[in-house]
């Protein structure tokens with residue numbers, strides 16, 4: 001089964017009604033590849049979900065940025081998966097590294113959320129990724145493996161999951177990490193030593209300098225899903241990348257054979273998001 005290119009726009013905690021309308025108009029007017037080529041999902045803050053859903057072109061979908069871990073009730077400030085289903089919101093982002101790092105969401109909690117949301121019929125963009133501190137402490141390997149395992153242990157059906165690898169240090173920073181940095185060694189040892197993943201895993205080092213994208217592209221076929229779920233699931237689960245993706249670097253990133261798409265933050269609020277959606281063409285023509 002093919003892995004359709006996926007472009008998600010995570011608007012995070014940004015926007016006014018006027019700004020949201022502007023972005024929607026921009027998206028609606030854009031000349032982009034057909035839904036056969038690219039799946040586009042934008043994720044406004046909760047309060048804007050209904051207006052975006054009702055005004056966005058029908059082939060683009062919406063995602064919530066989070067939802068509660070179980071059935072709603074006395075959980076002040078939370079939004080339940082059932083509410084999203086009730087509003088016909090098809091997707092939810094769970095386990096974003098900002099929530100893990102800033103709001104202390106544990107691996108287990110995220111795993112439970114993913115399982116609960118899927119059980120209610122939502123599709124999930126499940127995020128994994130290490131903080132700069134974790135990376136600098138040399139624990140990237142353990143952190144990302146544990147995050148993935150915590151999800152894998154709670155679900156058996158991956159057909160409605162997109163896995164987003166988003167290192168916190170690459171988010172919104174354009175932070176340069178040179179190939180000479182020791183962390184790469186961690187990544188390669190991770191890639192070749194952990195056998196609990198199902199498919200290609202990669203890491204990007206992105207510079208904010210023009211034409212200076214450094215990509216470390218390590219890959220291994222990891223066995224966990226194959227052994228514990230099925231080879232079909234292993235082959236069909238999309239792994240997308242997030243962290244400083246923009247109009248300038250998207251084509252080069254999209255051209256990599258195992259990049260199944262992007263989760264875009266800052267640039268998803270700007271006209272360059274259209275260019276990022278269009279980068280799916282690179283895959284089609286590959």
Ligand SMILES: O=C(CO)COP(=O)(O)O
Nearest residue numbers: 010171172243244265266
């Ligand atoms: O966190 C992200 C998407 O979820 C990435 O953010 P930036 O694209 O702003 O780096």
